[in-house]
Amino acid sequence: MAEFTDGEEIKVIAENFELTREDLRHINSRLNYMSDIAPLNSTLHLNFALKNEKYIGSLEVKNIKAQFNSMKEGQEVLDLFKEIEDDIHLLIKDWKKKRFDKPVEDKFEVEAMEMNDKN
Numbered sequence: 589m590a591e592f593t594d595g596e597e598i599k600v601i602a603e604n605f606e607l608t609r610e611d612l613r614h615i616n617s618r619l620n621y622m623s624d625i626a627p628l629n630s631t632l633h634l635n636f637a638l639k640n641e642k643y644i645g646s647l648e649v650k651n652i653k654a655q656f657n658s659m660k661e662g663q664e665v666l667d668l669f670k671e672i673e674d675d676i677h678l679l680i681k682d683w684k685k686k687r688f689d690k691p692v693e694d695k696f697e698v699e700a701m702e703m704n705d706k707n
Contacts, residue, residue, distance in 0.1 A: 615669055626656075645665075
């Protein structure tokens with residue numbers, strides 16, 4: 589098993605095979621981008637395993653308030669990673685749409701009304 593880390597927030601594990609230097613460089617570059625679009629202080633854990641001549645990959649992106657997971661199978665590591673990356677990217681985009689759907693003022697208006705009711 590090979591394990592690669594980029595700081596505390598990004599970890600890549602390859603089980604039963606070795607990632608090429610070129611593949612690892614590409615994956616790390618994409619994970620760094622994903623770290624930029626992920627919720628603040630997220631960790632990214634990417635796991636690959638070679639089982640029965642198939643690659644299984646999973647990526648978990650999480651912080652205190654949100655968690656996104658994707659697991660896929662494929663014949664080529666980079667193609668598999670691209671599918672996982674696209675999946676997580678959509679999950680993060682959907683989360684952001686839902687999270688920021690309502691204007692911030694609405695929250696403060698409700699809190700202000702509740703405080704006025706108590707007084």
